[in-house]
Amino acid sequence: MEKKKVMIIDDEEYFLALVKINLESTGKYEVRTLQEARDILSQVESYKPDVILLDMLMPKMDGVQVCGMLNDSPAGKHIPIITLSASDTTEDRLKMDKMGVVDFLAKPIEKDELIAKIEKALQNR
């Protein structure tokens, strides 16, 4: 079975590492991690992920800006995005909905919940 490609963008290095090891340990996913979203478009074009996990609160470019860039790009606009955030308010969720995000995960995230959300996003693609 072809592994699904997951791209995750977060400024926390350890978090990236643990998401990667947890997902890849299932044998179903291939994960590419990005610690900053500066060259997100070229990375998406080259990697062609099936789903993107995007942290909302990053120092240089936040999740809203990255969503905007992806939505505006031909390579990124069809890729489902799941946002990750330490802040879990109604306002945050409404904001993500408007940006066309398919799902929302509040940190700390459980592995099972993460996989469930990824699978759901892949199914709806």
Place this chain on the structure above:
Amino acid sequence: MKSSGSIRPFFKTARPVILFILVVALLTLLASGMWSCHDHFWQMLAIFVAVLGILAFWNQKLYYEIRRSKAAEAALRDTEIRYRLLFEYSPDGIVILDPDTARPIEFNETACRQLGYSREEFARLSVSDFEITETSEETRARIAKVIRAGRDDFETRHRTKQGEIRNIHVTAQTIEIMGRLVYHCVWRDITERKNMEQSLRGSEEKYRSIVDNIGIGVALISPYMEILSINSQMKKWNPHIDPKHTHICYRAFNNPPRDSICIYCPTVKTLKDGLVHEDITETPMNGQVFNYRIISSPVKDEAGKVIAAIEMVEDITERKKAQEKISESLKEEIRSRQIVISMLEDNNQVRERLENSLKKLQETQAQLVNAEKMKAVGTMASGIAHEVKNPLGIILLGVNYFEGILPPEQADNRKMLQMMKESVERADSIVCALLDFSRAPALKPEKQEINAIINTSLELVQHKLKLHSVEITCELGKELPKLFADKGKIEQVFVNLLNNAADAMPKGGKLYVRSYLSRLEASENKVGNREEDFFRPGEEAIIVEVEDSGTGIDGNVIDKIFDPFFTTKNRTEGTGLGLSIIKNIIEMHKGLISVESKKGQGTKFTIVFKV
């Protein structure tokens, strides 16, 4: 005198004897004549007796002459002594000068003493040696003048032997002594008098200067109300008064002039009884009325008769106006205070209102401080949330990873991972509660039925209540008005309260949930503290009570239960933020929440909602 006194009686007694001898001698002569002088003896005897009688008579006359002469001589000597004494002991210096040389011919002790010389020294002086006012020529001219006129009085100055200058009044005249005209002077030393006069003149000038410059008017008024004298201030106020002319005070001091004595005049009283009197005038002057304060003092002669009155006059027009103004202000102030006092006395509610206002201000201040604290906590909480949740996420994913790779038979390791996972969840729940507490979420209020919210909340905690064997009694009022509230938030309130009630009754108990409509009274439910903001006595409100028969809250901590992070539960059971969040939510709905509790008997939370 004594010897003449003893002779006189002798002659008095001898006189008849002498007269008898003379008569006998005469008769003898006549007899010898009749007897034709035949007997010479008798004739000779008669002649002898007659001569003897004549001699005796002559002797007596001589005696009287001598005696008279001696008496005159004694009287003269007596007079001379008397005049010498008068001359020598005169308090004034008496000098008789030679008009040609102006040197003393005769002088008394006083004249020497006045100039500090001995008699011998003085006798050698001439007038020019001590006279300092006149030159020698002037002195000679004056002597010549006195000789012509017979007398002169003048003042001059003499220098004493010690160099001291004395003022001398001289009475000079010419007298004739032994056919010669001499210059007779009486020198009276008037130095002390002159000094005193000068001193008095200085004092007078000083006092006149004071009287003229004291800023108050001074006038001397006669018993006929005539102005005898005025000082410069009075002159300034009454420039038309000429001191050379006679003015009547009540005419001169008023404009238009008055025809009779002023009714308030204190001077009239002073002139009458000799006492000090005082009054305030109303003086018309050029169309205005001035107020002067007059103090009248008597001036008396030696016999004590009042001969004049001194008026001291002070212009108090401006001061009186100011005083009247102040008096009016004070009256107004007194009136205001009386009103306040009467209000305070009549109605203690004023004081209560003031106390309530103060209490309200203190509460508002406390709320503001609290709000500032909450704002700071909110800012901090959102920062903490991000910084804590990320590592929590990493730990959780780490735990998840190990759960995946740990063989099922390593039960102890799995249990340890489970404990780690629960700790992460607890830490996360604290961070979430902190965020929830600090955040002021925008309410989405809609018309809600409170009983429906209560029922939903009860359903949510029903399971826990059953586990704790809690007996629920619901007394929900019928047809309660709908509330304008955020359903989710109010549900959160009730769920939290019901959960707390269940926790307070771990071994079972009774839970009462009541809702009813009530008319508020300020004295109840502590509503009065904020009635002006949210509630007013007499208003209708929906009351919800959640009462349990649990462990109750200790009286020492009941005031702190709404404080953030205060909890009586085990640290693993509660964050200490639940009741703080409840209070925030209720206050966002402009409601009140209060608590009553007795240790060991139970707790009752009362929520008041504005209808």
